[in-house]
Amino acid sequence: MKSEVCVLVLALCGCVSAQLKGNQEDPCQLKSRVVGDQTYCDRYWECVNGQPELYDCPNGLVFAGKNRGVTEGCDYPWRSNYCENKQQVNSPIGTEHCDWLYGIFGHETSCTRYWTCWNGTATEQLCIGGLLYNERTHSCDWPENVDGCQKHPLCNDDPNGNVPLGKSCNRYWQCQGGYPRLQRCPAMLVFDRRSLRCVVPPTEDCDVPSTLPPPPLEEDDETNIPQNNPKNKPQFNLPPGAIPLPEKNRPRN
Numbered sequence: 001m002k003s004e005v006c007v008l009v010l011a012l013c014g015c016v017s018a019q020l021k022g023n024q025e026d027p028c029q030l031k032s033r034v035v036g037d038q039t040y041c042d043r044y045w046e047c048v049n050g051q052p053e054l055y056d057c058p059n060g061l062v063f064a065g066k067n068r069g070v071t072e073g074c075d076y077p078w079r080s081n082y083c084e085n086k087q088q089v090n091s092p093i094g095t096e097h098c099d100w101l102y103g104i105f106g107h108e109t110s111c112t113r114y115w116t117c118w119n120g121t122a123t124e125q126l127c128i129g130g131l132l133y134n135e136r137t138h139s140c141d142w143p144e145n146v147d148g149c150q151k152h153p154l155c156n157d158d159p160n161g162n163v164p165l166g167k168s169c170n171r172y173w174q175c176q177g178g179y180p181r182l183q184r185c186p187a188m189l190v191f192d193r194r195s196l197r198c199v200v201p202p203t204e205d206c207d208v209p210s211t212l213p214p215p216p217l218e219e220d221d222e223t224n225i226p227q228n229n230p231k232n233k234p235q236f237n238l239p240p241g242a243i244p245l246p247e248k249n250r251p252r253n
């Protein structure tokens with residue numbers, strides 16, 4: 001039946017496009033009008049003017065499904081098992097900092113930085129809050145999860161010392177064997193930038209904390225510090241402690 005329709009259509013309009021082969025699903029038989037190629041995960045078929053047409057995903061991306069992925073129904077390959085039992089047919093097109101035209105790649109010289117590439121244009125990104133770029137998960141992660149980059153530059157001076165956090169009076173970094181952890185001074189104490197410990201106020205920079213009203217967010221605090229904060233809840237399977245890319249940098253359809 002399917003082949004009869006095909007022959008009929010070909011006979012009527014004489015159009016020839018890439019032929020559906022084997023068990024390849026026909027996008028024109030589907031409500032979505034688009035379907036992944038059965039062999040190659042970076043190709044898909046779309047029904048155009050009643051004909052199945054074959055398309056490549058943007059370089060570095062693979063087919064995820066209609067209205068899914070980061071652009072044109074295509075997504076970063078590592079986001080899911082898109083290429084399970086399939087091959088990628090296209091070769092990488094590299095530009096400066098980008099292994100493929102689209103993707104997220106490690107930095108050449110820094111463990112806290114990485115590149116997001118969009119159509120070959122690289123944008124430098126920074127992991128904040130004591131995190132390092134994890135090449136395996138393509139996201140910011142706790143240092144102990146990042147092979148080859150275990151120690152964070154924050155803790156270079158003293159792998160087990162305390163480090164001030166901006167101008168914060170009650171929060172600071174505590175380095176533990178080179179790994180920074182965010183800490184808060186006990187109630188009524190403030191972090192003293194000189195002695196690098198929590199002390200009874202006032203200090204040079206910090207007055208006695210007022211009990212009312214609750215202190216507003218300090219401007220120099222990094223507001224995006226990953227804690228067990230539901231606002232930072234990842235939208236897909238980021239590792240614990242990782243933060244997603246800032247909204248404005250996240251590619252959209």
Ligand SMILES: *[C@@H]1O[C@H](CO)[C@@H](O)[C@H](O)[C@H]1NC(C)=O
Pocket residue numbers: 119
């Ligand atoms: C990608 O960049 C190329 C050349 O730099 C340009 O011709 C093309 O239109 C761009 N494609 C998209 C989807 O932005």
